Amino acid sequence: MNTFAIDFVTVFVYTQIAFLCVWCEDFCDIYLRQECVKERTRMKQYTNPEMIRNIGIVSHARAGKTSLTEALLYDAGAIEKLGRVDDGTTVSDYRDDEIQRKTSIDSSICICEWNGCKVNLIDTPGYSDFSGEQEGAIRVVDTLLIVVNGAMGIEAGTEKAWYRANDYNKPRAVFINKLDDEMAKFDEMLQALESLGGRMIPVHIPIGVGADFRGIVDLIRMKAFAAADGGKKLQEMEIPDDMQERVEEYRETLVDAVAETDDDLLEKYLDGQELTDEQIAAGLRSGIAANQFVPVLCGSAYNNLGPQLVLDMVASFPSPVDVQLMTGEAGATLDVSQDALLCAFVFKTMSDPYAGKVNFFRVYSGTVKADSRVYNSTKGREERIGNISLIHGKGYINVEEIVAGDFGAVMKLSETNTSDTLCDGSNKVVLPPIDFPKPVISMAVTPRTQGDDEKLSTMLARMTEEDPTFVVRRDSETKETIISGMGELHINVVLGRIHKRFNVSANTAPPKIPYRETIRSSSQQQGRYKKQTGGRGQYGDAWIKMEPLGRGEGFEFVDAIVGGVIPRQYIPAVEKGLVEAMQEGILSGSPVVDMRITLYDGSYHDVDSSELAFKIAASMAFKKAMEAADPFIMEPIMDVEVTIPDEYMGDIMGDLNGRRGRIQGVIPQSGRQVIKAQVPLAEMSRYSIDLRSITSDRGSFSMEFSHYEEVPFDISEKIIAAAKSSAGS
Numbered sequence: 001m002n003t004f005a006i007d008f009v010t011v012f013v014y015t016q017i018a019f020l021c022v023w024c025e026d027f028c029d030i031y032l033r034q035e036c037v038k039e040r041t042r043m044k045q046y047t048n049p050e051m052i053r054n055i056g057i058v059s060h061a062r063a064g065k066t067s068l069t070e071a072l073l074y075d076a077g078a079i080e081k082l083g084r085v086d087d088g089t090t091v092s093d094y095r096d097d098e099i100q101r102k103t104s105i106d107s108s109i110c111i112c113e114w115n116g117c118k119v120n121l122i123d124t125p126g127y128s129d130f131s132g133e134q135e136g137a138i139r140v141v142d143t144l145l146i147v148v149n150g151a152m153g154i155e156a157g158t159e160k161a162w163y164r165a166n167d168y169n170k171p172r173a174v175f176i177n178k179l180d181d182e183m184a185k186f187d188e189m190l191q192a193l194e195s196l197g198g199r200m201i202p203v204h205i206p207i208g209v210g211a212d213f214r215g216i217v218d219l220i221r222m223k224a225f226a227a228a229d230g231g232k233k234l235q236e237m238e239i240p241d242d243m244q245e246r247v248e249e250y251r252e253t254l255v256d257a258v259a260e261t262d263d264d265l266l267e268k269y270l271d272g273q274e275l276t277d278e279q280i281a282a283g284l285r286s287g288i289a290a291n292q293f294v295p296v297l298c299g300s301a302y303n304n305l306g307p308q309l310v311l312d313m314v315a316s317f318p319s320p321v322d323v324q325l326m327t328g329e330a331g332a333t334l335d336v337s338q339d340a341l342l343c344a345f346v347f348k349t350m351s352d353p354y355a356g357k358v359n360f361f362r363v364y365s366g367t368v369k370a371d372s373r374v375y376n377s378t379k380g381r382e383e384r385i386g387n388i389s390l391i392h393g394k395g396y397i398n399v400e401e402i403v404a405g406d407f408g409a410v411m412k413l414s415e416t417n418t419s420d421t422l423c424d425g426s427n428k429v430v431l432p433p434i435d436f437p438k439p440v441i442s443m444a445v446t447p448r449t450q451g452d453d454e455k456l457s458t459m460l461a462r463m464t465e466e467d468p469t470f471v472v473r474r475d476s477e478t479k480e481t482i483i484s485g486m487g488e489l490h491i492n493v494v495l496g497r498i499h500k501r502f503n504v505s506a507n508t509a510p511p512k513i514p515y516r517e518t519i520r521s522s523s524q525q526q527g528r529y530k531k532q533t534g535g536r537g538q539y540g541d542a543w544i545k546m547e548p549l550g551r552g553e554g555f556e557f558v559d560a561i562v563g564g565v566i567p568r569q570y571i572p573a574v575e576k577g578l579v580e581a582m583q584e585g586i587l588s589g590s591p592v593v594d595m596r597i598t599l600y601d602g603s604y605h606d607v608d609s610s611e612l613a614f615k616i617a618a619s620m621a622f623k624k625a626m627e628a629a630d631p632f633i634m635e636p637i638m639d640v641e642v643t644i645p646d647e648y649m650g651d652i653m654g655d656l657n658g659r660r661g662r663i664q665g666v667i668p669q670s671g672r673q674v675i676k677a678q679v680p681l682a683e684m685s686r687y688s689i690d691l692r693s694i695t696s697d698r699g700s701f702s703m704e705f706s707h708y709e710e711v712p713f714d715i716s717e718k719i720i721a722a723a724k725s726s727a728g729s
Contacts, residue, residue: 527621
């Protein structure tokens with residue numbers, strides 16, 4: 001064997017060994033991480049809903065939700081090391097694109113135990129592009145922990161989360177984060193929070209802010225704490241003398257609020273008796289559950305000063321029993337008990353590279369058991385449950401049952417998707433679906449590689465199962481596949497995941513506007529097709545009258561032939577020729593609508609006439625009649641609703657006018673303004689981006705098709721020129 005052959009074999013062998021080592025290392029890493037998740041999250045079976053807490057962590061992007069989630073897990077002992085977003089080591093942000101972008105894209109469930117309670121935390125995205133993930137979480141949790149950046153004030157994502165909490169009447173608490181930032185302010189943040197409409201009751205106040213932030217006063221226990229042991233523990237410290245008066249003032253506000261939640265507590269308080277810590281905790285729980293006030297907590301999640309006290313507050317947050325779900329059936333509520341008839345709700349669906357399709361659910365009543373059968377009352381189909389699991393980040397912990405008030409996951413259900421209700425076959429209740437936000441931006445999509453059309457279509461359909469805010473449709477007029485989402489980032493993330501998982505790349509472009517053409521006046525024209533080829537020829541002759549119809553009346557064909565000037569067998573061919581010609585108008589190539597065409601005369605040849613000849617003759621007559629009937633282009637007009645804070649009214653109304661919009665009215669709504677307008681679709685392609693820019697992401701909008709209107713002359717000329725240019729190329 002020559003030297004080259006020996007070297008080649010050596011390189012090949014070493015390459016295979018290296019590959020095997022990398023594979024084994026990856027496999028072991030995955031296995032060990034999953035085993036670590038199982039070990040660290042192993043817990044006793046919780047069968048009492050009173051001892052479960054379901055908390056959704058929401059905020060504007062970059063306010064510190066994921067860092068707070070990580071700190072809570074670390075302080076509760078669910079993880080051994082405090083992960084960092086910048087390092088890509090947090091439990092809740094585990095997908096590759098989340099690690100790469102250093103931001104949450106999906107909602108993620110994590111679990112821990114504290115003071116005898118099982119705590120389910122759902123870390124949600126802050127960017128509005130992924131608001132569908134937040135929407136599903138808000139629907140199923142019992143308490144929202146709203147994180148605000150103490151250095152940035154009330155940001156857009158905070159406002160939106162607050163208003164959605166209002167819509168669902170969800171109990172909530174606020175965590176003022178990043179108080180160690182040099183720009184941080186606490187008192188100013190409290191005042192800003194009041195503008196959201198809730199009664200803010202501080203439970204913790206900081207000792208210093210910015211570079212001086214060094215501790216927190218717990219107003220329930222009237223003790224001050226500083227971080228110790230790397231932040232995992234708190235060390236008691238003296239309340240500074242210069243804070244005594246301020247602490248007493250906040251304490252009195254807290255006790256006032258708590259006393260008002262119960263007549264006995266109020267009587268005791270008015271008699272001058274001190275409320276115990278337990279009574280204050282019980283009053284807090286009642287007041288939070290009833291939305292009488294919003295407790296305000298504070299700290300620095302990144303430096304882990306404050307999350308420990310948040311955990312101490314967990315027992316004061318409502319349990320599933322405190323916030324029972326209305327079924328919508330004559331005001332009935334579900335029995336939050338493991339012994340009741342089953343009712344569970346699927347709030348999220350995802351595709352796991354190893355497990356396949358996974359449905360995340362919340363049990364509202366009864367118990368979901370492994371290896372059982374349930375009824376999908378939304379689809380009217382029975383489903384077989386195999387293994388069921390608790391969820392902790394990307395890990396799954398198999399269990400035998402999941403009881404009322406808890407979250408779980410089930411794999412490989414054939415019919416079940418997001419917003420479906422799973423129940424006992426004898427109790428066919430259907431819970432209302434999640435009100436996901438409507439997509440605000442659309443793009444035409446094509447595969448980058450020839451032959452990937454079917455593969456791309458399949459993958460797009462699969463992504464719509466995971467993400468209800470991602471919509472795919474086929475536009476029959478423009479012959480384009482249109483994908484719609486909550487923003488450019490949202491669409492890019494979805495297409496990026498398709499490429500990573502299935503190696504299918506796609507190109508995007510602005511979708512074509514579905515213009516239409518019609519006529520203003522009537523005309524009469526002849527279409528005569530005659531062709532001689534040496535043998536049998538082609539002959540067809542048709543006279544038509546073209547008349548306009550009202551908007552939305554479509555196409556009407558009238559057969560007015562008498563005396564057999566056109567034989568009956570050729571008349572359907574004339575109609576077919578007209579219908580085909582209407583698919584592409586003479587101005588922009590858009591479909592033609594709203595006209596009546598009457599076939600009233602013509603001639604034929606005994607030998608040369610045929611269906612094809614009369615189809616062509618009809619098409620010729622159509623084009624000539626269209627030219628003579630004063631044709632014009634119509635564009636789709638959309639009903640648009642824009643919801644904004646008051647201060648942006650002038651800017652938004654001016655912007656809508658600049659888009660050829662017509663303001664229909666303004667309606668006040670929960671401290672905001674809803675502007676109703678009609679705007680051409682052609683002017684709305686980038687509106688989601690521009691609206692975010694104008695309102696600092698505080699605005700939102702929705703739109704639906706209204707009707708078609710004539711395009712202004714100057715814009716019509718541009719459309720016609722573009723159509724001619726496209727046809728020429």
